[in-house]
Amino acid sequence: MEATSVLISGAGIAGPALAHWLSRHGFVVTVVERASGVRPGGHAVDLRGVARDVAERMGIMPEVRRHQADERGFAFVDGRGRRTASMPVDAFGGEGIVADIEIMRGDLARILYDATRGYVEYVFGDRVTMLAQRADGVDVVFAGGSRRRFDIVVGADGVHSAVRGLAFGPDSEYVRHLGAYTAYFTVRDPGDLDNWFLMYNAPGGLVAGLRPERGGTAKASLTFTSPPLAYDRQDVSRQRDIVARKLAGAGWRVPEILRQLPDAPDFYFDEVSQVHVDRWWRGRVTLVGDAGYCGSPLAGLGTSMSLVGAYVLAGELAATPDDHEAAFARYQDEMRDYVAACVQLPPGGVSGFAPRSRFMISLRAFSMRMMTRWPMKRVMAAQFGKADAIVLKEYAAHGAENRTGSPG
Ligand SMILES: Cc1cc2nc3c(=O)[nH]c(=O)nc-3n(C[C@H](O)[C@H](O)[C@H](O)COP(=O)(O)OP(=O)(O)OC[C@H]3O[C@@H](n4cnc5c(N)ncnc54)[C@H](O)[C@@H]3O)c2cc1C
Structure with a gap:
């Protein structure tokens, strides 16, 4: 046969x-x-x-x-790098925002x-x-x-x-476009992440993240909210320009991240969509x-x-x-x-991830602090528990x- x-x-x-x-x-x-x-x-x-x-x-x-x-958890930071809310890996038994098995x-x-x-x-x-x-x-x-x-x-x-x-x-x-775009690329490890995945929100729906990895580098992510944009998906240099323009002026470590954008060998950019x-x-x-x-x-x-x-x-x-x-x-x-x-x-959804106003950014940090407490903890555990929603034959x-x- x-x-x-x-x-x-x-x-x-x-x-x-x-x-x-x-x-x-x-x-x-x-x-x-x-x-x-x-x-x-x-x-x-x-x-x-x-x-x-x-x-x-x-x-x-x-x-x-x-x-x-080797990540210890996830934390939101403000423009000066102070943590406004955090969730250690073990907060949901290794099944929270940062799971106990994460791999690049x-x-x-x-x-x-x-x-x-x-x-x-x-x-x-x-x-x-x-x-x-x-x-x-x-x-x-x-x-x-x-x-x-x-x-x-x-x-x-x-x-x-x-x-x-x-x-x-x-x-x-x-x-289905969800109203945002994200870029991922490798940058130098700033040296003080202490194995935490840090995320910063700026008004206007801008988000920057830094995740530690082994070997002296970190993974950066830059997100901005936007209706669908017309651009050539094979034209990477145009995509780098779009990201640099949209994130210009955002605080925290964004200027340092943007300086490394032109030379990042693994730049990846796409709409946030389903x-x-x-x-x-x-x-x-x-x-x-x-x-x-x-x-x-x-x-x-x-x-x-x-x-x-x-x-x-x-x-x-x-x-x-x-x-x-x-x-x-x-x-x-x-x-x-x-x-x-x-x-x-x-x-x-996207507005929860990339709030547009200072007030909503603070409110989101507050709700994150509540996530590890009752009764929110049960709601969040159900959210993370969906990864088990199938029995393998x-x-x-x-x-x-x-x-x-x-x-x-
Ligand atoms: C470079 C890259 C980085 C990513 N980073 C993240 C991230 O940080 N976080 C996250 O949540 N998700 C990320 N994703 C998406 C994530 O990998 C997927 O959501 C998930 O792992 C499902 O994987 P997949 O194999 O279906 O799709 P993908 O991982 O997207 O793989 C699709 C593959 O198909 C290839 N391909 C595309 N078009 C063609 C074509 N015409 N002919 C042949 N091959 C083609 C692509 O080059 C790619 O290798 C990334 C995807 C890529 C490609």
Whole structure:
């Protein structure tokens, strides 16, 4: 029996995780990534609840722990750097704003790639430009000029998924702008973070964050509120200008952060948005991770949903490899409630994260101080507890013995 071939677009978090599970079930997997290598960058992402179980089952936890960010907690600061509210890691048993397992996104992407590169075909520096679905496969044209046929194609290419654009329709149908933009990049560690993730709000909906990491650097984030902007998503220097202009004049350490912006090697900029797709498949094409369901960095849990989604999608496909549509339907059924819980924004949404007035900034710090106390503590614990809103099925390695490409 011939192995089912799967093309995954995107080597972020969801793509390599799916490649792992599909290979384990005996599928032959190719991953195409637009960037020339695994993309570095991004802040710490957390592994919460069921996603941690998936990471355990993948066998990557020892590597994750080796790269784990050493953070003691999260604190709001004022313009002079004084803490106005704080939440230590253990405030919610390691499941609060800063979870007990936090890892830099770039490190996790690298770990997933290293774990799978031995048995997955990775093609960097290329992308899908055309998909034509046939009764017995999908004909794919790549920007580099090659043409190949796959049994199944999966979009794991993030919020602005090209696969979704080709098979489902334009971003405007699926991406909901939440009213803000964020940039992430690496800066020098100022030396006094003391392992705390610090966040500063300035009036006008401006937010700056600094997260410590190992090795003398820190991750900066800069956010501003704005209606949708027209800019070229491939024009990084224009994006740096937008961020510099919007944040100019904000206090605290923003001037120092902005000085390092032009040379940051891992600058990443995007709108704060959610992705909602009614039905996660069209024929032989489906979506995983941010491409199919994204709650935005405000809701968090994007990495968790990607890992869990990859596990479930691969397991369901393995259960009925000859009936992919039934498998895709079960994948969405299994994930539906979990995703619905995970994409819920925290109270206040963007205005809670980036308050516009001094009064609202003080009020937000006050509510943060209340979070660790009764009765708010119970409300917040429920908010953080949604990471467990799914029970993982056990999926046998169907057909792996008949197929090639399995990591065993
Ligand atoms: C550089 C970077 C930094 C990030 N930083 C943060 C952060 O600090 N905090 C946070 O909450 N979330 C961040 N995110 C988003 C976060 O990674 C996701 O929400 C979550 O982990 C889900 O992962 P994903 O694999 O679905 O998407 P992503 O991690 O976005 O990965 C998508 C991958 O697809 C690739 N890609 C895009 N278009 C194409 C194409 N046409 N063809 C082939 N490949 C394509 C991208 O280069 C990327 O490698 C970041 C994403 C990126 C790419």
